[in-house]
Amino acid sequence: MPQPSEPSELPARLLTHPDMVSACRDRDFSAIFRLMKRHAGIYPAMIARRCSMTPSRVGEVVSGQRQIKDMSVIERVSDGLRIPGQMLGLARRSWETPTVLAPREVAPPSVIAEPKGPSEPVSVLPSVGLDSILAAAGSRLTPSTVRALNSSIQDYWRRDDEHGGEALRPAVVGQLRYVVRLIKEAGEGEFRQSLYGIAAELARLTGWTYFDARQYSQARTYFAEALQLAKAIDDRQFMANVLACMSLQATYEDRPADAVALSTAAQDSARQHGGTPRVMAMLSMREAFAHATSSNRSATHEAIAESHRQFERITGADDEPAWVTYFDETKLIVDTGIAHGRLGEANTAEPLIADALRREDASNHRGRAFHSFWLATTQLQRGNLDEACDTATAALETATSVGSERVTGHLREFHQRLAPYSKEPVAVAFESQLRATLH
Incomplete structure (x- = not known):
């Protein structure tokens, strides 16, 4: 377990609080520090210790007598208080979930970095996660392994619907790490396409659990990873699916213009690469949500009508991606x-x-x-x-x-x-x- 003195992830209710979002966007550290005390119990003395600042300086910032403009100090605040870099206009910090794959097509992906910190004692009992079971068994990659991974994803989605994804997330992220390791080991082998597709779905699911928890910065991180994974195997329909998720998130963040742009890009991607009627119906409905967020009545009605037109074209002969079958x-x-x-x-x-x-x-x-x-x-x-x-x-x-x-x-x-x-x-x-x- 981490030591008490180590920074921990901030509560979702603080990171998504409108006042916190606004304060971070404006780099108003006086407001940020006050919100930290009020909503997370992090007092000025703790802020000073975590951010390598003097208590008097923190006090001056809180009272508005002093501002923080030096980039190195802003980075220390981000790292010490665990404020995601993107919220403060910074690059993603090293302690945030690292990129699953660099945007390269030739080099194999690196394994997701394990969290830093003191080593934990070896548990007497092994984890019951699928990744741990397969690793412990020394399982070689076979078609049955791929089927088991796909089956586990369907089970994750079912449990997400029934209970939410908060408790599910550690298992999903663990399995994502395992699949990325398999991709590295498989190289350009016969399972490459399937493994990339599985990793993309796991990244999307992780992003969805963060979105459902209203931790939007982390959600975007994983949605971006899902896009990169799908792009590596040119799965444009799945990329459209991820863009649709990002469009829905934009409606929650009150960014209607972004929501419309993302839903339109999703439809363009799917349409140009064999999008089935069910896929196009789902994507059109996401566009309807986006237009409704900006109270554009005519555009919303048009997108709804298009969704219904596409749905009427569905036949039993359509080869549907598994991720869209929920749209009944x-x-x-x-x-x-x-x-x-x-x-x-x-x-x-x-x-x-x-x-x-x-x-x-x-x-x-x-x-x-x-x-x-x-x-x-x-x-x-x-x-x-x-x-x-x-x-x-x-x-x-x-x-x-x-x-x-x-x-x-x-x-x-x-x-x-x-x-x-x-x-x-x-x-x-x-x-x-x-x-x-x-x-």
Whole structure:
């Protein structure tokens, strides 16, 4: 275990807090240091020790009497407080997750660096992760190994839907390291294509778990790795899938122009390289979300219509990538409802989302909680306060079984929308349940 004096990763709620994001962007270290104390319990004396600064200097920065402009000091603050470099306009720091592959086509990838720090004692019991099992067995690379790796990815996605990805992430990252080592050992062998594809999916899944936790900087890092891995084998459809994930993240970061650009690039990539109707339907819906974020009604409606046109072209003969099979009729319906809901078109959105929830698999806890939030939102928009609070309470109950900061963030957002009704009994009851569950 790391020593107490070693810097640890900051809480996601701090790194994604709007005030923290803004302070880092402006390099307002007075605000950063105050936020550190308030949200992470890191006091000025600790800041001074971690960043190799004097306590008096830290005090001057906090009070606004002094500014930090020297690049070497800014880098020390980033490293000492574990603020991702990108948040402060720096290159990725050495302690952040390193690049899986350099953007080169000839040289084999290097193994992901192991975390630095004191050596941990050897455990008596081995890890039960797939990578550890295969390594311990000295398994040589065979088609069955590749099938087992692909199967484990499907299982990871299932468990991500059911429980969220926070607890899953260490296992996924460990398996990613293992696959990268296999790529290096395989060289230009017969399994190269499959291994790169598996590594790309594991990198995307890792990025998704960070996105779901609203740790956007780390999510972008892994999405970028997934793009590089897919590019190495010229899998343009999968690159489109990753771009679509990045587009969705941009909608959450309130960057609608970026979201539109990423979704458009995703469609261009897939269209030029044999994108199936289901793939194109999914990508068009991501474009609809992007336009809805900027309240572009006509463009949103056009993208929704294109998604439905593409979906109608799906046949049983299509050779679909495994990563897009989730986009079925139920997903098409609920996403259509959400896109209308983002535009404030509650009369259109509510029946669509309600219908999808009736169809949806009960084991998809995060999806059901997320979609229930949107149903409650549209019900509130239509003035049905009691019904909206009942739906939001059901979403809250489902959310308790899922580790998803994205879902809990939406439920807090719903609570804010109840402000005009704060004295109504149903609103008071929901607030009480929210506090008991999430605080």
